Amino acid sequence: MEHSSRGPVPHGHVTLVQVAQRAGVSAQSVSNALNNPDRVAPETRKRILAAVEELGYEPNLSARALRNRSSSLIAFKMRPARPDKASMLMDDFLYVLNASAVEAGYHLILCHAEGGQAGEIKAYRDLLKKTSIDAFILAETHRNDDRVAALRSWGVPFAAFGRSWDGDDEMAWVDVDGRAGTRAATAHVAAQGHTRIGHIGWPDDSELGQDRREGWLDACRARNLDTDLQAAVVDSLENGRQAAHHLLDAARPATALVCASDTLALGVMRALHERGLRPGVDVAITGYDDSPTAALVSPGLTTLRQPIDEVGRQLIQAVDNLMAGDPRPPHHVLLEPELIVRDSSLPGRRDTR
């Protein structure tokens, strides 16, 4: 045909062979130049890369997947969003997770499952059979998580957002130190002079909830503060509201309430609204998650921000290591949340401008 490349190549149709012809080498050498640079002479490699560039060649992932049994796809299962809850921006997490994945040469594929753990495991299995998913990212791990057992039995690399609560050292995980976070929040309100600091958290079947509660206990004990003001309720605005009313009705009522989630804290704010009390001024409130809502309510809600971009990066790196067959023990990363102080925990209402 022609000797030099001219005009845009018809989309999606440049193959290895074409690059090889262009560079005057075999297909294999092109493959090597791309995947095993050291197996090819620097001079040849240069010529090949030039041809790749000129032709705008991109390897066909389907072919690669077929050949290598590896699709460069990482699967993540979304949970149905709960519109009534102020949770961490899953959006944001997905975005950074995907960004990290792409940067590392992968793509994120979404997995859909219904029917609890069993359904999720079945969905994983189906996905594995149909596509050669390279790895899975899990969120919200529990004690004795069946998904972990399943993935491990299949020998598929995976990493979890959420530590292995049963002390499973073989699992790669990234998590945020909820205990340290709640401790910081409690210390913060204590520093404002509060001595009757209550905690509204989750029932004991939640490892995450226990962890966060510990932080509150830590901080109270370190200051010899009472720890009688506490509630353990399922995460919802309504439950937070009721718990707040309860703790404010106590003989020696709470003057500060440290919550295990923004949702609960917003319930507290509603209770104060109902009582005609002012958040911050009359009762200090802190939440957890730095949900979008925290910044938007008035007054702003003091809360703990999870470093989700770092979580995303670390998760991808964890599975990347696993896939590379890195012999080192699996990634365990515990990150610190950041206390974001807003007016809900400050007595001096720093109003407006």
Add this chain to the structure above:
Amino acid sequence: MEHSSRGPVPHGHVTLVQVAQRAGVSAQSVSNALNNPDRVAPETRKRILAAVEELGYEPNLSARALRNRSSSLIAFKMRPARPDKASMLMDDFLYVLNASAVEAGYHLILCHAEGGQAGEIKAYRDLLKKTSIDAFILAETHRNDDRVAALRSWGVPFAAFGRSWDGDDEMAWVDVDGRAGTRAATAHVAAQGHTRIGHIGWPDDSELGQDRREGWLDACRARNLDTDLQAAVVDSLENGRQAAHHLLDAARPATALVCASDTLALGVMRALHERGLRPGVDVAITGYDDSPTAALVSPGLTTLRQPIDEVGRQLIQAVDNLMAGDPRPPHHVLLEPELIVRDSSLPGRRDTR
């Protein structure tokens, strides 16, 4: 080996050939039984399907993709979430989009792009070259959207969440009627007896903003109400706050403020907070999007909920039709948002229990 299937098949390794052997037919017939049922004798087909079932066979998508140049993957680009904004739960949208995709036999793959429109288009192109993406879902269309032109020039099926503002009838889209929504919100506050109803919306370069503003104008004109109270600002809490102060400082101030977004409405709530005024009681407020925040602030924010699950379903159906080569003109679906009334627009503070 053995005559009957026994125990779980080693994961991800049942091939067409194995099914064929099991059923005593050729690989080709199995393929036909699955993809072209009418080309195979009912009797044989039955035997084949039984074998498929027994072996737990799932076709390998990589092989199929390689052969058919079609991966059953639908791509969607996420935008980086803006933590300072109360937007529709993208989470939720992604979830239902994926659920619909899976139901229709596809999977959602996330696309990552930086660098605006150009970057996005480049990302699409790269993705197309590497994987054989079957279709794209676009969000947030503009006038003269370059992405539309690009995708069309490549002949790739796509559908957009957001109508074609330049009257491009060839594009498949699904959208929500912002004008009707704002009209309903305005009618609602008018029904509460308000006559000085202001609007806080977006600058005129936003088609979406214009559309929503029209609804307010519609409702005001239909009732002979003044339309002098309006602001057009970039979407942010701070801008909403300032605009509210401005409209409340007017000689004949607003008693109700209809906003183009929850973010703006929350800005209004902050302004009221600063002025010691009570949302609903002193000034009625409505937002738009039914962001999670709307349900969680106190008082709750009256707002418009987009039927995103229906949007998701329709989008998938749109691209599915396109891929099936449906000759009918492309999908155009305009859905109605639902007015969610909460206390921010009600004078009688329905407090508590």
Add this chain to the structure above:
DNA sequence: CTGTTAGCGCTTTCAT
């Protein structure tokens, strides 16, 4: 260091 051979699992010809 480079080229040749073979085959991943599937489906579109084309025979039978």
Add this chain to the structure above:
DNA sequence: ATGAAAGCGCTAACAG
């Protein structure tokens, strides 16, 4: 109605 052959684009394994 069914089977055989060929090939999608790529790379591991083996020569040379």
